[in-house]
Amino acid sequence: MEYGAPTAKPVIVAIDGPSGTGKSSTSKAVAAQLGLSYLDTGAQYRAITWWMVTNGIDLEDPTAIAAVAGKPEIISGTDPAAPTITVDGVDVAGPIRTQEVTSKVSAVSAVPEVRTRITELQRSLAVGTENGIVVEGRDIGTTVLPDADLKIFLTASPEARAARRSGELKGADVNATREALIKRDAADSSRKTSPLAKAGDAVEVDTTELTLAQVIECVVTLVEEKRAGK
Numbered sequence: 001m002e003y004g005a006p007t008a009k010p011v012i013v014a015i016d017g018p019s020g021t022g023k024s025s026t027s028k029a030v031a032a033q034l035g036l037s038y039l040d041t042g043a044q045y046r047a048i049t050w051w052m053v054t055n056g057i058d059l060e061d062p063t064a065i066a067a068v069a070g071k072p073e074i075i076s077g078t079d080p081a082a083p084t085i086t087v088d089g090v091d092v093a094g095p096i097r098t099q100e101v102t103s104k105v106s107a108v109s110a111v112p113e114v115r116t117r118i119t120e121l122q123r124s125l126a127v128g129t130e131n132g133i134v135v136e137g138r139d140i141g142t143t144v145l146p147d148a149d150l151k152i153f154l155t156a157s158p159e160a161r162a163a164r165r166s167g168e169l170k171g172a173d174v175n176a177t178r179e180a181l182i183k184r185d186a187a188d189s190s191r192k193t194s195p196l197a198k199a200g201d202a203v204e205v206d207t208t209e210l211t212l213a214q215v216i217e218c219v220v221t222l223v224e225e226k227r228a229g230k
């Protein structure tokens with residue numbers, strides 16, 4: 001048996017794209033399959049938004065948001081089999097998915113002080129992993145981890161994304177869901193600080209006509225090719 005053989009360098013994978021393209025489902029499955037950690041950065045922006053709503057911060061006022069951006073302690077658990085998120089010790093995995101938080105998260109996440117704070121958290125989580133990590137969001141490949149080993153940008157038609165989301169929301173109206181998605185993507189893409197954007201060196205995968213299993217297989221293959229030095 002060979003002792004002291006060098007272990008593979010941790011691999012960092014950035015997965016970005018608009019809402020409903022399959023980032024969370026794909027990232028979790030790829031991380032689980034390859035023994036990597038997993039970070040849902042949208043959950044962190046939702047968590048800080050939940051804290052602002054709960055504490056009655058005026059979300060129409062970016063200065064008020066900026067003033068308290070450093071206050072909540074946000075902790076993300078990065079096991080893809082059981083990702084967790086707490087704010088000041090409270091499990092907020094459920095409350096961060098409410099319609100209220102979803103409708104306010106773009107305003108909060110557009111504030112530069114919020115992004116600086118959350119970006120620091122993300123970078124500190126990404127460096128400390130044993131085998132590597134899959135980090136999903138909007139600005140991971142462009143801003144948070146510009147040196148990631150592999151960058152993926154997922155897309156899908158607005159119709160496919162709305163159908164997927166309204167399926168999740170148990171029969172919510174597809175047209176209303178589509179309009180809400182388009183509005184949030186426009187806000188996330190047009191903000192000044194690190195907007196939703198494809199990095200120049202990202203691989204774009206259009207998932208409209210693919211099953212989730214096909215998308216997972218495609219990303220796993222790309223990670224394995226990177227690891228093999230291809």
Ligand SMILES: Nc1ncnc2c1ncn2[C@@H]1O[C@H](COP(=O)(O)OP(=O)(O)O)[C@@H](O)[C@H]1O
Nearest residue numbers: 019020021022023024025164168207210211212
């Ligand atoms: N390729 C796909 N085909 C069909 N449904 C999908 C596909 N990818 C994801 N889904 C489903 O769409 C919904 C949204 O996926 P999710 O991973 O949460 O997207 P995102 O993180 O990009 O918002 C989930 O219910 C998921 O199971």
Ligand SMILES: Nc1ccn([C@H]2C[C@H](O)[C@@H](COP(=O)(O)OP(=O)(O)O)O2)c(=O)n1
Nearest residue numbers: 019020041042043045105109137138139188
């Ligand atoms: N890296 C990130 C991740 C999410 N955000 C913001 C913008 C998004 O509308 C919200 C919520 O992200 P999330 O990934 O939970 O959104 P969906 O799963 O698509 O509903 O957070 C961001 O600004 N930067």
